[in-house]
Amino acid sequence: MGVLDSSFLILPFGNDLVVVGLVAQHPHRAAWYVLTAACGSTIGALLLALVARKLGEEGFAKFAGKKYYDRLKKHAGNHAGVAVAVGGLAPPPFPFTTVIAGTAALGYPIWRILLINFLARALRFTLLSLLAIKYGHAVIRVAQSAPFEWTMAVFIAVCVVASGFSIAHWVRKPR
Numbered sequence: 264m265g266v267l268d269s270s271f272l273i274l275p276f277g278n279d280l281v282v283v284g285l286v287a288q289h290p291h292r293a294a295w296y297v298l299t300a301a302c303g304s305t306i307g308a309l310l311l312a313l314v315a316r317k318l319g320e321e322g323f324a325k326f327a328g329k330k331y332y333d334r335l336k337k338h339a340g341n342h343a344g345v346a347v348a349v350g351g352l353a354p355p356p357f358p359f360t361t362v363i364a365g366t367a368a369l370g371y372p373i374w375r376i377l378l379i380n381f382l383a384r385a386l387r388f389t390l391l392s393l394l395a396i397k398y399g400h401a402v403i404r405v406a407q408s409a410p411f412e413w414t415m416a417v418f419i420a421v422c423v424v425a426s427g428f429s430i431a432h433w434v435r436k437p438r
Contacts, residue, residue, distance in 0.1 A: 286392045287399030293392040301385040308380045312367035323368035335365040343371040344379050351383025
């Protein structure tokens with residue numbers, strides 16, 4: 264789930280919900296869930312960074328739009344590590360994918376992107392795990408309700424459609 268969450272696909276809160284649900288059911292495995300979610304996110308960020316690096320600055324500017332590219336270059340250029348850390352910690356709608364792709368396209372070292380992403384995601388999932396441990400029973404009760412299940416079904420359908428558009432957008436863009 265972490266690989267998909269940090270790639271071209273659109274799964275806002277997907278990894279977060281999985282971690283919270285698993286930790287709420289099995290709190291003694293929280294460290295394992297945090298580690299695997301952070302590793303999965305880092306693998307997804309690696310795939311994204313490799314593609315963005317291959318696109319380069321010009322390709323990324325075409326993909327993201329000149330205005331957004333200029334803004335990212337100005338702000339992230341000198342503080343790319345901070346941008347990646349904020350992206351790893353911030354919940355949606357923060358443009359995590361665009362920040363990872365942009366910093367990679369701008370030539371920021373991929374190993375730094377991955378290290379910062381891993382640490383930021385590990386912190387984020389640790390905080391979520393602590394909340395899940397404290398409020399786990401309430402989370403499980405809500406997750407087992409019919410309205411939540413219907414909401415999640417609609418949410419998943421929207422994510423699948425949005426991911427299809429995202430993939431089509433990446434494929435159709437000129438190289």
